[in-house]
Amino acid sequence: MRSFADHDYPANHKPDWSLIARLWPYLMEYRGRVILALGLLVLAKVATVATPVALKYIVDYLDQTRPEELLLWVPVALVVAYGMLRFGSTLFGELRDAVFARVAERAMRRVSLRVFEHLHERELAYHLDRKTGALARDIERGTNGISFLLRFTLFNIVPTLLEILMVAAILLVVFSASYVVAILVAVVVYVLFSVKVTEWRTRFVREANDRDNQSNTRAVDSLLNYETVKYFNNEGYEAERYDRDLEQWESARLKNRLSLAALNTGQALIIGLALIGLMAMAVREVAAGEITLGDLTMINAYLIQLFIPLNALGFVYREIRQALVNVERLFGLLADKPAIVDAPGAKPLTVAQGELAFDRVFFAYRPDRAILTDVNFRIPAGHKVAVVGPSGAGKSTLARLVFRFFDVDQGSIRIDNQDIREVTQDSLRAAIGVVPQDTVLFNDTLYQNLAYGRPDATEAEVYEAARMANLEGFIHSLPDGYETRVGERGLKLSGGEKQRVAIARVILKNPPLLILDEATSSLDSLSEHAILGALREVSRQRTTLVIAHRLSTIRDADTILVLSGGRIVESGDHLSLLALNGEYARMWHQQHQSD
Template sequence: MSTTEKPKKQEFEATERIEAPMGGPGRGPMGGGMVAQKAMTFGPSAKRLVGQMRPDRVQAIAVVVLGVVSVGLMSVGPRILGHGTDLIFSGLISRGIPAGVSQDQAVDNLRAQGNDRQADMLASMDHVVPGQGVDFTALGHVLMVVLAIYAGASLLAWLQGYILNGVVQNTIYRMRSDVEEKINRLPLGYFDRSPRGELLSRVTNDIDNVSQTLQQTMSQLLTSLMTVLAVLGMMFWISPLLALVALIAVPMSLVVTRTIMKRSQGQFVAQWRRTGKLNAQIEEAYSGHALVKVFGRQHEVEERFAAENEELYQVSFGAQFVSGLIMPSIMFIGNLNYVVIAVIGGLRVASGSLSLGDVQAFVQYSRQFTQPLTTVASMANLLQSGVASAERVFELLDADEETEDAAALTTPAVRRGEVAFEHVSFRYDEDRPLITDLSLVARPGQTVAIVGPTGAGKTTLVNLVMRFYDLDAGRITIDDVDITAMPRSTLRGQIGMVLQDTWLFGGTIRDNIAYGRPDATEEQVLEAARATFVDRFVHSLPDGYDTVIDEEGSNLSAGERQLVTIARAFLTNPALLILDEATSSVDTRTELLLQQAMAALRTDRTSFVIAHRLSTIRDADLILVMEDGAIVEQGTHEELLVAEGAYSRLYHAQFAAAATEVI
């Protein structure tokens, strides 16, 4: 595309997706708007976010397998440790039994003394050898096995986290790529309706938040779910009764978590919506800081920032506070459950129904069972925040795109540059027609000037030629080919466009000139610079054409920036040239020189020139006077002056009389 400038934003009434403050969406240091948010539910959004990992399903399966094995090993550990506890306890009991007395005889003696509970407990014990004490050899084997199990589980967990990290980063990489590609497919109208700071917040802050959420929660969530299942199985193996007691905590935890999350999810969506709105306000105030100072509006800007910041604080505090109630609530339920299990387990040991090692293992399992629930509860706020950000990214990805391009056409070797508007109608808002049934023909090589009051539709006319917007009715042709029948890249590759608002990127002056034609030679770049008088001021710079400028072009004057953008258009050698107030930022002498250069550039190519200073378009082959989206007059400069119509009034208002109040 040879376009050298970004198209001007059009002011129009907002649709139902816009909060439209005075001044139009996202315009001016005191304006600003925001694409409205329609929050989706947590479940579908989370499911779609997980679905983004589908291309890495092989690695994801490996993560699940490693997690199952790791959690399985960790779950077996307490059971084996319980066996070690039984060895110690049996050894201590055996010391109190005289050598030579069998376990059965000791049990009978206790019953004869009336100690039935102690007799039941001794009868249920294994490995009791009267007078032997603790079997440290067997205990050492148990501890070595447990050490090997825990070491293996930790190694597998590390490997699981390593693979999962790759899956998450690949997912975020694809999401960023999808967003970048999506932005290039969005119509210009989307950017007109979306404040720049709000859009940037979705592309940067929200995606970063999704990345952090996935990174911090995926591994823990997966491990927690597997731990719950594995531990539950071990608990039922040891004691079905105690397992049922432990399960009471699950529905209680789910009810509490669901109730709190339902209240906090909307607040997290509001938090990130407010973050985007605050970013938009900050970006707008920063971009227009000079204008803010000129009009002395610093106080109003500060007040507006304080109000937006306070609203963000309130929704953020509410979201974090409400979701923060989940973890202490789950911990309270878990502690109550732990007390009940300890009491019932102690009674079962005393009755001989369970061994002390089994109860110890079960207590560990009960902690392992409630810990994943507590972990999930502690991550609830992070999950909700991440899903809320994902919703905003998905809204961007789901936005309506430009209509599909036509099949690629072969650009003709000889381009005439004839442009025809045939009964064209267009409106930004359905309730406000702008251009209605407009027809005109720009002949090859003609310079067509478009004049008229602000809001008449002048810039809109050339934006339609560029296909920044699609028509409501009619068609536009270039060399008898409908512009909708050719790819946008093919169409825009034949057009050079220079707007009043300059746009430069961070780089050298040489790179900025060659932006529209990266394959240009050094001589071609210099030729374009000399033709547009860039060469005159470049040599006064320290590094000449290698001088690095920033995005704002702060080390160049407004006129010099404009000259660079015009040189960029010269270099593309377009078939059709569009100049929208292209010389408004240069001095009168430079303007005269540029008019001469542009006159040479316009030779044998069609040109559209939008101008408010009528002195710049006296030599145009055709002048179109627009009012309210319609052409009210057309002709040459002399013909229109003789007609004494709208053009004559504009001309004499500029050159022949003082400004008068328009009633």
């Protein structure tokens, strides 16, 4: 299985130019807008190329006409034409951008949504390994890279090539081929220099981005674990580690800026030499009477006009390369297929009774460390089965397997005799309610976190779920009540309060099967007593799997399974297991002595 780290490309990684072709479907969604934008692009370039011609006629008319023969309206008309051409060039360019804006923004939206959906489709193991800060940066850069590629490929590279061809054609027709050859030589030298230097300095750009990712990941990770940092007085340690990352980022940025200065200086030298050579040719021909002063002005205008877009070529080429790498990272996320997928032809789960069965289940997170070995048990419809055992015995793994966060290595898990690997994940998870051991809340209001169990629930249903979870009194004691914001990951609430929110969510979801993964582990005795009553009421008509640490909370279970070393070593109800005087009895007496 590939992890996110597989997309951390080396500094000499070559971008995949074929990625541009993968953007074609996003253009075709608005085919009419793209065609109109290209038409406006051509009009803008025609106006741009015609502007120096108007300037030539103004200069020639004023230079070659004697004062007594001057007709004022002629130069005025030429000046108006000159101004309108300049305005037309800008107008058509802006209209082109306005028409194309929807295409680029929609492409960013489509890809962002697809990546978001795909990340939610990925298996739990992927999310346990991911680097949230770096992942967020790569998604942001990738979507922006798509917009950049669409805009600059169509509206910078293509127009520049079009303008060069149009200017070359005019110079070839009006003047001699020597001007065309000189301009083409200058352009080729300029492009080759820009590409080679940009290739050399791209590693500095990528290194700066990698260091930026690293420092951002460090900052996000540290801030998410704010309380842990405080517990160990490690603010200075965290700042030192963050500053080391920033130092590397600073060094990479400095190399980037110095290499950019070298690129800009070389480009300016090539432009200067080209201007000197071409203007020297034009001045010599003016002096010989072969071309007019207006021709000289037109040639000068064309040279400046050509080298303005070319002057940005190094930047554009570098940014296109970087955008390709960013888009490649983004598409790389989409290319990695989820490890847990629906089987071909998978059907929705049909829950008639709600019987849950583990049939000779074997499972390991790693091949060299077995977690579950030959686990067999059945939970009849409407019954409650509790699983107890020491830490690391595999209790929570049972819940993860039922929810298909992972798939079993051998054996099967069945609901009403349907192998859960042969039904759709969506229908399976819709039928199961989970109260996890560690409840994480969204940085939103308390009401929204409660309603997350069923977003279309009415206010009355949300309030009733809160009451059943023994939250109502706590909520009414808050100044903002249900509109209280719970903070990042619910840090403003205590562990017990967060767990009661999780219980309320499940009550609101109202599923036929329940998994309680140490659902009362963060509650005090008084709250535990109140919530146990609500949990018993909720689970009375439901098939319930309880993962428990406190044995006092599962005395009413129909069956208690003792899991040790990945195997079920004892099975029975509370009294029969105490009478057996085995592992369960030992755990029971140990907990009561500690109490």
